Amino acid sequence: MPKDLTVKDASKWFDSRGQQVIALDRASLSLPAGGFGAIIGPSGCGKSTLLRMVADIIAPSAGSILVGNEKPSTARLEHAIGFVFQSATLLPWRTVRENIALPLAIVGRKSKRVARRTPDELIELVSLQGFEDALPAQLSGGMQQRVSIARALVLAPDILLLDEPFGALDEITRQRMNLELLRIWAESSTTALLVTHSIDEAVFMADSVFVMSPRPGRISQVVDVPLPRPRTLQMMSSKIFFDTVNRVREGLYGIDAQGTADLAAGAPAVVQ
Numbered sequence: 445m446p447k448d449l450t451v452k453d454a455s456k457w458f459d460s461r462g463q464q465v466i467a468l469d470r471a472s473l474s475l476p477a478g479g480f481g482a483i484i485g486p487s488g489c490g491k492s493t494l495l496r497m498v499a500d501i502i503a504p505s506a507g508s509i510l511v512g513n514e515k516p517s518t519a520r521l522e523h524a525i526g527f528v529f530q531s532a533t534l535l536p537w538r539t540v541r542e543n544i545a546l547p548l549a550i551v552g553r554k555s556k557r558v559a560r561r562t563p564d565e566l567i568e569l570v571s572l573q574g575f576e577d578a579l580p581a582q583l584s585g586g587m588q589q590r591v592s593i594a595r596a597l598v599l600a601p602d603i604l605l606l607d608e609p610f611g612a613l614d615e616i617t618r619q620r621m622n623l624e625l626l627r628i629w630a631e632s633s634t635t636a637l638l639v640t641h642s643i644d645e646a647v648f649m650a651d652s653v654f655v656m657s658p659r660p661g662r663i664s665q666v667v668d669v670p671l672p673r674p675r676t677l678q679m680m681s682s683k684i685f686f687d688t689v690n691r692v693r694e695g696l697y698g699i700d701a702q703g704t705a706d707l708a709a710g711a712p713a714v715v716q
């Protein structure tokens with residue numbers, strides 16, 4: 445069952461060579477169960493840090509995070525969180541099917557968590573039929589990311605975290621993968637939170653776009669996307685899309701619809 449996500453005043457500071465680095469400063473967001481959120485912000489503002497705290501890869505220095513009613517550490521132990529990284533991180537000596545089945549092998553039969561789909565069903569979901577026995581090196585970058593999405597879904601996570609999963613792909617493949625991801629999300633009954641550097645991608649994919657301020661980041665604005673679902677590429681030429689992209693851009697750069705930049709406020713020139 446998809447779970448809602450609540451992040452309240454989450455901060456993270458690191459000690460780096462004797463100096464304290466504030467990576468995230470009292471970030472708050474909430475995402476309803478089954479929703480699709482996107483996080484966007486300038487490089488280094490703490491997007492990955494926020495996602496890694498939700499996944500319990502790192503602990504917050506202050507503040508609270510709840511996945512449903514549970515702390516991330518409990519949710520992780522229950523395998524309720526799926527994570528897709530920017531690079532596919534597949535085991536090169538294992539086939540596509542074996543890579544997807546890996547979490548099942550690790551969790552074992554004792555787990556309460558029942559896989560909703562078999563690895564072969566997931567292979568079909570991510571359109572990799574015919575490649576079940578291929579090794580990662582025999583696949584394109586887009587295909588490798590399909591494998592890592594299927595692997596993240598094998599234990600039917602309540603929440604799926606995606607850290608720039610298609611950042612390394614070319615524009616055309618990326619757009620195709622985004623459509624695929626929306627279809628997979630709709631069929632998988634999971635809450636999704638995506639980190640992206642692309643304003644268009646954030647608006648196209650999400651119900652809510654969480655705009656972060658420059659480092660040390662916090663969520664400075666939430667932009668709701670009033671586009672219906674299922675999303676289609678034609679919607680990217682609609683006025684609603686254009687207006688929503690402008691609102692996100694204003695949130696990021698302080699640029700109004702006429703394109704006047706509030707550079708005096710120190711807004712970053714680019715989002716990388």
Ligand SMILES: Nc1ncnc2c1ncn2[C@@H]1O[C@H](COP(=O)(O)OP(=O)(O)OP(=O)(O)O)[C@@H](O)[C@H]1O
Pocket residue numbers: 458459460465466467485486487488489490491492493494659716
């Ligand atoms: N383990 C760590 N030790 C020290 N500093 C860290 C650590 N992890 C992240 N940081 C710092 O925290 C800040 C936020 O990093 P983070 O990777 O979350 O940003 P980001 O918004 O995801 O960046 P990008 O868009 O470039 O991927 C950066 O200044 C980074 O150098």
